[in-house]
Amino acid sequence: MFGEEGLLNELLVERFNYCVYVVLLLIGLYAMIAKNNLIKKLIGMSIFQTAIILFYVSIGVKEGATIPIYLAEHDPHGHHAEHIVHLDEANTIDVSEENATPLRLSHEQDHGHHAPRSLTDEETLGYANPLPHVLMLTAIVVGVATLGVALALTQRIYRAYGTIEEDAVLAAIQAEDAATVIPDVLATKPKAKKG
């Protein structure tokens, strides 16, 4: 159990990120279901969503990898820096536009020869996968929007019932229901038979 191949080793060392996210997920789920206070439920919801974000971010992590921007040796535009220097020189030496324009043009033509290229499998080994992280940007936005809507609802519930405790709100609703009288559309009952 404690050895190199043991369960504990696997849980705490190899798959530590999954343990963390599962624990957070369950804390969030518990708070959402079992807590009576609406704000505490929403805190639970945030923890729940954050746990999933952590899960995604952690599967995109790669040991020793760098951010997915071309390393210098993979960059088809590796000599960009020189271009900029040239341009600056051209501008300082000769400010007249006739001279500056052809230089810019040739620079743009240069781009055509060095279109972005897709890297081979071996070359990509050094980069981390950016996709899970990018997806989580969207998920964070969704989470913020949900929380905003939920907080607005809580405010509305508080204004209507004067409490944010769920059981008190439910009691108020039940009292409201009991007090509701169904409007009888035929309040005037037909008169008894004539004659």
Place this chain on the structure above:
Amino acid sequence: MSENSIALIFAFPLFGAVFCALFGRKSPNLCHPISVASLAGALGAGIETLRRVIASEANEVSYFFGGWNADAYPRGVGIEFRADYLGTLIMLVVVGVAFLVAWYSKLPVAEETPEKEGYFYSLFLLQVTGLAGISLTGDAFNLYVLIEVAALTGYGLIAMGSARAAAATFKYVILGTIGASFYLLGVGYLYMKTGTLNMVGIEQFITDNESLADSAAMQVAFVFVCLGVLMKMAFFPFHAWLPSAYFHAPTTTSCLLAPLVTKVMIYVMIRMLLTVFGVEFSFKNTHDDEGNIWTEVLPWLVVLAILCAATMALAQRDVKKMLTYLIVAEVGYMVGGVWVYNYYGLIGSIFHIISDACMTLCLFLGVGIILRKRKTTHFDGLRGLFRKMPFTMTGFFIGGFSIIGLPPTCGFFSKWYLITGGMLAERWEYIVALMFSTMVMVVLFFRLIERIHLAVTESGENIGHGHGDLALPKSETFFDEAPLSMLIPLLLSAGVVLVIGVFNQDVVNLLQDFLEPFNLPKGTGR
């Protein structure tokens, strides 16, 4: 223009929503025409898309947003929208229902949410954008985002009602978020194992790598996706949010959400089972050919769902509340049609999505008119309504007959296929549940007919003397029909229920073309 028809389906309501938000404050009267016009545009684009799908070689059309087309780049770079028969039909239902509801909504929105037309219609149009997007997207993560777009706007639309609606929406927010997050978690595991989010790419990877079937991570993905979607569609144990949310929502909101949201989520389940996980993985996935544990467990859960929801519907004393429980029962029908795992069951299930959307729309439009006229939807408020509004009530009852499943309506034909599928798969418990629920609906609707046509009290005592509503006082029975802007959409939706019923074979032919390649069992035996 034509090759962009898929994008136009979303462009129309999306920009319509922006315009409504911009002009809603200053000139609220503009919002209704903008919504109707943009949804008409979307409907046109949708029909054009269906035409292109039928005309295309493979019976599907892809659209790559941002020009990341599959010829120049590997599939899965960029977001793909795929229109096949299944998705296109669901999208047409979404846009068509939304168009009728938008037309209908002029008076209810102005009366129930005055001063808020701009916000209401922008949320309304965004909701349609989200639901139509769900039905066409070909990207698993994009599907999550669109589910949340539809859910968030749905929360807003429901909470525009009374304070009670806000309390009901809170429950919906909690359950909806758990459901969508579970789906997201499932997609995360899928991405871990397959390395792509494109639905075609995922399916390709799963069929190419048979060892994946035994992978624990894939099982987790499958369970989380299914659980999340079942929560979002208000499948029985998770249905608690639906009845009170739809009951307290403003009329227009419940007319839009009740026919669409749950059905679109059932579509998502079918989409994930058939074209993402694949039939092999979803339904078999064991070493023997017996079918996996889910094909054993889920039909029984479906039976429980149908029986409980039908019984709860029987206990209601309010038309609108009763209908919300019927929606929960109908969800059980469709989930059952999928999980009996039979070709005809699946045809029935998809066909029932279409017909249930139409008939639920019909019923909710009718209930909206009743609510406006009588200020209540309680059974006691229905007396003598047929004399007052014969056309409205006729439309309402066509919807009701379709829910029961009487022949010329589309509800009959979809239920026919569901029952055929259940019989061929020898799922007798499912058939019993369907029959029980049908009987309950007969009771429910004939109880309504009795209330509406005759002047009986709650206890069945006849308060008129002798001849039912003929004996009601004149003041209660004079002809007082609903305004045309509400009546025409209702009658149109009733007409659609009948037309789909009469031309059911055409719809089924499209579905057969779609389902044929999946090699589902057609004969008897599990």
